[in-house]
Structure formats: C-alpha cells, structure tokens
Amino acid sequence: MLTGFILCSLRVVATQKLRYPPNKIAVVGAGIGGTSAAYFLRQKFGKDVQIDIYEKGDVGGRLATIEMEGNQYEAGGAVIHPLNLHMKMFVKELGLSARTPSGDLLGIYNGDEFVFEESEWYIINLIKMLWNYGLNFLRMYMWVEDILDKFMRIYRYQTFDYSFSTTESLLHAMGGDDFITKLNITIDEAMQKSGFTQRFIDDIVGPAMRVNYGQGIEINGFVGAISLAGTDSGLWAVVGGNKLVCNGLIYAAKAQLIKGTVSSVQEKVRSTKSGNTVKLYEVSYATDTGTGLDMYDIVVIATPLNKDIGNIAFVGFDPPIETFSRPYQQTVTTFVHGKLNASFFGCSKASHFPLSEILTTDNPKLFIRSISAVSPTKPVPESHVSKASDLRVWKIFSAEVLTNEQLRQLFESYHAVKVKKWLAYPKYNPPEKLPPIILHRSIYYLNSIEWAASAMEMSAVAAKNVALLSHHQWYEKAEHIDQENLTERLKSEL
Ligand SMILES: Cc1cc2nc3c(=O)[nH]c(=O)nc-3n(C[C@H](O)[C@H](O)[C@H](O)COP(=O)(O)OP(=O)(O)OC[C@H]3O[C@@H](n4cnc5c(N)ncnc54)[C@H](O)[C@@H]3O)c2cc1C
Ligand SMILES: *[C@@H]1O[C@H](CO)[C@@H](O)[C@H](O)[C@H]1NC(C)=O
Ligand SMILES: *[C@@H]1O[C@H](CO)[C@@H](O)[C@H](O)[C@H]1NC(C)=O
Ligand SMILES: *[C@@H]1O[C@H](CO)[C@@H](O)[C@H](O)[C@H]1NC(C)=O
Numbered sequence: 242m243l244t245g246f247i248l249c250s251l252r253v254v255a256t257q258k259l260r261y262p263p264n265k266i267a268v269v270g271a272g273i274g275g276t277s278a279a280y281f282l283r284q285k286f287g288k289d290v291q292i293d294i295y296e297k298g299d300v301g302g303r304l305a306t307i308e309m310e311g312n313q314y315e316a317g318g319a320v321i322h323p324l325n326l327h328m329k330m331f332v333k334e335l336g337l338s339a340r341t342p343s344g345d346l347l348g349i350y351n352g353d354e355f356v357f358e359e360s361e362w363y364i365i366n367l368i369k370m371l372w373n374y375g376l377n378f379l380r381m382y383m384w385v386e387d388i389l390d391k392f393m394r395i396y397r398y399q400t401f402d403y404s405f406s407t408t409e410s411l412l413h414a415m416g417g418d419d420f421i422t423k424l425n426i427t428i429d430e431a432m433q434k435s436g437f438t439q440r441f442i443d444d445i446v447g448p449a450m451r452v453n454y455g456q457g458i459e460i461n462g463f464v465g466a467i468s469l470a471g472t473d474s475g476l477w478a479v480v481g482g483n484k485l486v487c488n489g490l491i492y493a494a495k496a497q498l499i500k501g502t503v504s505s506v507q508e509k510v511r512s513t514k515s516g517n518t519v520k521l522y523e524v525s526y527a528t529d530t531g532t533g534l535d536m537y538d539i540v541v542i543a544t545p546l547n548k549d550i551g552n553i554a555f556v557g558f559d560p561p562i563e564t565f566s567r568p569y570q571q572t573v574t575t576f577v578h579g580k581l582n583a584s585f586f587g588c589s590k591a592s593h594f595p596l597s598e599i600l601t602t603d604n605p606k607l608f609i610r611s612i613s614a615v616s617p618t619k620p621v622p623e624s625h626v627s628k629a630s631d632l633r634v635w636k637i638f639s640a641e642v643l644t645n646e647q648l649r650q651l652f653e654s655y656h657a658v659k660v661k662k663w664l665a666y667p668k669y670n671p672p673e674k675l676p677p678i679i680l681h682r683s684i685y686y687l688n689s690i691e692w693a694a695s696a697m698e699m700s701a702v703a704a705k706n707v708a709l710l711s712h713h714q715w716y717e718k719a720e721h722i723d724q725e726n727l728t729e730r731l732k733s734e735l
Contacts, residue, residue: 252725260716265291267524267551268496268606269503272302273318273483274687274700275543277327278488281708282541283494292534295526297502299516300491301484304545304697307659309576309634313482316324316574316661317696320484324389326396326485327701332479333726334444335489339477342616346596349448350586352604356444358596377441381469384435388466389415395702404709408675408689410723412463424693428465429458443478448600452611452638454695455572457603460669461516464694470694482618483697491718500648501528505554506540506684522684539711542680542703543687545569550664558681565676567692569664575637577648579655597633608636608647666695685711 256275266282268275271294279292299305320342332339349357357373359366370378405411412420423431428450430441431574446469447458453468454460460468479485491498505525507640521536544551548566555562562580583594598613615636635641637651642660669692676689692704713721724730 242691244506245719260560262286263290264717265293265535265537265540266293266457266539266711267503267522267537268294268537268541268543269295269524269551270294270543270687271300271487271491271498272543272700273304273385273487273540273697274704275302276300276333276487276494276496277701278541278543278687278704278707279496280331280490281492281705285708285712287533288495292496293499293536294491294496294501295499295501295524295536297500300483300498301482301487303663303665304482304484304487305661305667306482306618307574307576307661309578309657309659312621312634314576314615314617314634314636315478315483317663317665318578320471320478321697322470324393325394325698325701326703328698331486331490331701335486335493337485337489338480340420340480340618340620341475341477344597345613347598347600348586348596349444349600349602350607351444351602352607354587358604361595369519373436374441374445377437377445379438379444380435381441383478384432385469385473386668387468388416389470391420394728397541397731399702399705399709401727401731402709402713402721403724403727404706404713404722406679406710406723408678408693408703411690411702412693414725414727416660423462423466424675426462426672427459428462428468428628430467431462432547443602447603449613451603452600454666454669454705455570455610455638455640456669459671461671461673461693463673467694467696478618480619499528500527501533503553503680504532505556507556508558508681511536519696520682539683539685539715541685541707541711542602544699545667545688546663546676546686553561555680556685562680562684563676568668570666570668572610572663572665574661574663575639575643575648576657576659577635577637577655578657579652579653580631580650581612581635582653583631585651606640608639608643609651610640612651613639646676667692678703683711683714 268279275294279294282292303317305317306317320628344360348355392415398414409421429442432446442458449462449472449693450457450465450468453471454464455464458525503524503526507523509521509523510518511521521538523536523539525534546553547569600611601607612635614633673692675692676686678686678689680686687703687705687707690699
C-alpha cells in the first residue's frame, strides 16, 4: 500500500513536470471580462506565456464614457457595489481611485403620480416606507444581505485556487440549490415566495429592475437579487471612468492588444521539432490593414457570442460549437444638458422639484425607464460648478432612441444631446439555460455568467474562474475543479 502511494505520488509529479507550459493564450474582447482574464492568466501561468487580447472597438467595451461640455460621464456600466472585491482590488493595484456619486433624492413615477418620493429627512422617509410598505423594505435589506453573504464565498474559493467548469456549479458552490432555483423563477415569484407584497414588488422592485436591466419583474431571481444589491448604499465608481480599469489591467498583465475583429477559431494539428504533434487553435482576425492568423494553446472568449455582438465562427469542430445567439436587451442612454420639465412629472413649480433620480413603474405609456442627474467622472472644481442648479446633465435610459418631440416634453429647455445605443445585457427569461464555460478542450467562454447576471464584478469573477480552470485543466489538477462542500472544507483552512 505504501509503495502504491509512492508510485501514485511519483506519477502526479511526473505528469506535472512533463506538461510543458502554454506558449500563447488569446483573449477575445477587451472589456472588464477580457482584461481581468488577462490579468489573472498572467498570475497563474507566469511571465513567459504570451497573452494577446483582440479588441474590435474601444478598450472597455460596455464600460465607456461620453463627453459633454468638456466633462466625461459614464455611459455604460456605471456603479460598483462596495463588496465587489475584485473591482476594489483592481482599483487599488492599478493606483486608481474611487468616487461615490452623490446621494440623490429618488422618486418612483407611475405615469400619473409618484408612488414613492424620498425627502431630505430620514425620519420622513422611514415613516413613508413603513406606512406604505410595512416591513418590506427592512425585509428586502435582509433578503439581499443573505444573498450577498453567500456570494462572498466565491472570493475565498478563488483565493484557495478552486475553480468550476460550469456557471451552474460555480453558483451552486456559492449559494447551493437556493441560487440555482433562483435561475428558474422570476424575481417576482422569488420575492412572493419569501413573503413580499405584490404592491412592494410592483412599486419598488420593478423600477429597480427597469433601471438596472431594462426589463421588469419577469427577469430571473438571481439577476433580480443582484439588481436589488445595486440599490444599497455606498455604491462607487472609478475617478476618470470605469474603463480605466481595463486599460490598467492590460498593462499590468503585460498583454499585447491587437486592434482587430476575430472572425473564426479553428483547431489545427501541428508537428513539433521533436516529431510529436500538438493541437492548437488558429484564430483568424481582420484589422484595418488586412487579415491575419495566429496559433494559440488556449483561447478565452470574453464577449457575448451573440451574432449581433461577438459573431465568431467555430469552424470544423465535431460536435459543433453552438454560438448561443440568444437576444440581448437594447438600452439607449441619452445625455441631455438642460432644464427638466417638472410639469411632465405632474409638478407645477420647477423650483420646488427636489428629485434628481426618477425611476418608473412598468407602464406602456412611459417612453423612459429612468432619468437621473449625473456627475462627471472627474470632480469639477467648485469654482466651475454652475450656480444655476436647475441646468444639469441628465442621463435617460429608454428602450428606443428618443424623438425630438419626446425630448421637448421632458425638458423645459436643453442645448446638448448625446445618444449611445447598447445591446446591454441578456434578455432574461427564466428558467434560464446557461451556456457552457468550456466550449472545447481549451476554449473557454467567460460571458456564460451573464445569463445568470450581467455586471462588472460578475465578469471579473468569471475571469478569475476561467484563469484558474484553464490552469488546472492544463496541468491536470482535477482536485481543484468542481469540488463540493467547499465552505465546510475551507473552514479548517485559515
Ligand atoms: C447601459 C449599461 C449600464 C450598466 N450598468 C452597470 C452598472 O451600473 N454596474 C455594473 O456592474 N454593470 C453594469 N452594466 C453591465 C456591465 O457593463 C457589463 O456586465 C460588463 O461591462 C460586461 O463586460 P464584458 O467584458 O464581459 O463584456 P464587454 O464589455 O461587452 O466586452 C466585450 C468586448 O469584446 C469586443 N468584441 C466583441 N466581439 C469581438 C470580436 N469578434 N473580435 C474582437 N473583439 C470583439 C467588444 O468590442 C467589447 O469591447 C451596464 C451595462 C450597460 C450597457
Ligand atoms: C430548473 O429547471 C430545469 C429545467 O429548465 C431543471 O432541469 C432543473 O432541475 C431545475 N432546477 C431547480 C433547482 O429547480
Ligand atoms: C412640459 O410638460 C407638460 C405636461 O406633460 C406639457 O404640457 C408641456 O408641453 C411640456 N413642455 C414644456 C416646455 O413645458
Ligand atoms: C457534501 O455534503 C453533503 C451533505 O453534508 C453530503 O451528502 C455529500 O456527500 C458531500 N459531498 C462530498 C463530495 O463530500
């Protein structure tokens, strides 16, 4: 038995020694997912591997700013939760800094009146909440807290090098059947089951889903809970723009950025100098100057594989690799520098209109999902702040591009408009079938996780998982993949 043990250990050592390190890794997409994948891949695979990141548009992807009157504003992914530990770590490591957007007074408009309106007085808010919704607000806070607690387990697993081969097993390791069940039901059903009132769900939860995911309470319970966590206090953003994290990560990862569009991935067999054969992936791409090919040991797809977004062909695979062309939800972001028309929201005197963030309930006659006054990504010197405070920069989310007529209704006057159209996040429709992470031997799909929930931190969590998973698969360390009962097992390891 002892000999068996020794032989067995020797074999493990031998296979690890024999396995050569990968030469080259391709990452497709330079959003927060791709750039954080490059960062974690460098950590795992060491300094010698070449890491190429392909990007067809701007670094940052769905993290982008737009310029208005000399200032930059977040046009895509805007706020980060205080417990998003990967994002926090990046900002610290990269020497960036955080800002906390000002606490605005919020109202929820149903097309006729405000069903909820915050005042500057904490005690008045509390009374209003209790009067209208009983203990639902407190309950929601506890409900979200419980989900966040479970979510936080992933950081510990990843610190101890554990990875997961499917998004389901990653979610299961965090929150057990509770998390998996949430993918199968709507946030409406999930909260009803937990005893929330329908009025609370329609008035308060629905508007939060609309502003964060452009969809209503029919989205899955997991993304719904993530969206509610986005109503917590202490949300922050990166000074200068969240996309700076992506630029910084490419640099920190010592990755090479290739400005080009990847069109296909194909498996090729090549013979080595020693007469053996190796299987590699051939990545085809187009740049401004022409087309190119390059060979890789590992490929990480860090973009949605939707035909309108990623549009990458996997050529000659048997069985074929599906490209999951399920629809993404369109969200139009409109920035307007102007004076809001308070009577549009049923208020007569503009000067007595205190709200700077308006969410809406699900009402087909409303052509906006939300509107809020926004501050620039860099603090503006006090002396430059206009004293005419009713003239502000507003950010509007809507399903379609707003017409001039609609803008004239919303604003008393305005003089600058900028529009950015996004395929923003999946169209959620539980029961949710999540795409695989492993598309082929060494092809990994990071954005599988978006079908559970799309957020910056979700992409970063998926990126670290793919870095760990690809490393463990490469060096055949199965004991670090899909382990069960990790919480129990890690209790003893401090
Ligand atoms: C309006 C809006 C508001 C949001 N608000 C928040 C928020 O407040 N907080 C939050 O956490 N999240 C928010 N999100 C979600 C968040 O922005 C995304 O989940 C996250 O940025 C996704 O990052 P990613 O790297 O996975 O994908 P992406 O950022 O989409 O990156 C993919 C990249 O791949 C590139 N690419 C695609 N195909 C190819 C190809 N064939 N070849 C080469 N390159 C290719 C794309 O150009 C893109 O740059 C918001 C999103 C939107 C649109
Ligand atoms: C969720 O639904 C799928 C079918 O869509 C089913 O296979 C699975 O068992 C369900 N999971 C849970 C935890 O309810
Ligand atoms: C403001 O809103 C009211 C009510 O919807 C509308 O009648 C009016 O035309 C809008 N525009 C201006 C400039 O007041
Ligand atoms: C995990 O824990 C459950 C319940 O404690 C147990 O039934 C199961 O066998 C454990 N799985 C493993 C792989 O240890």
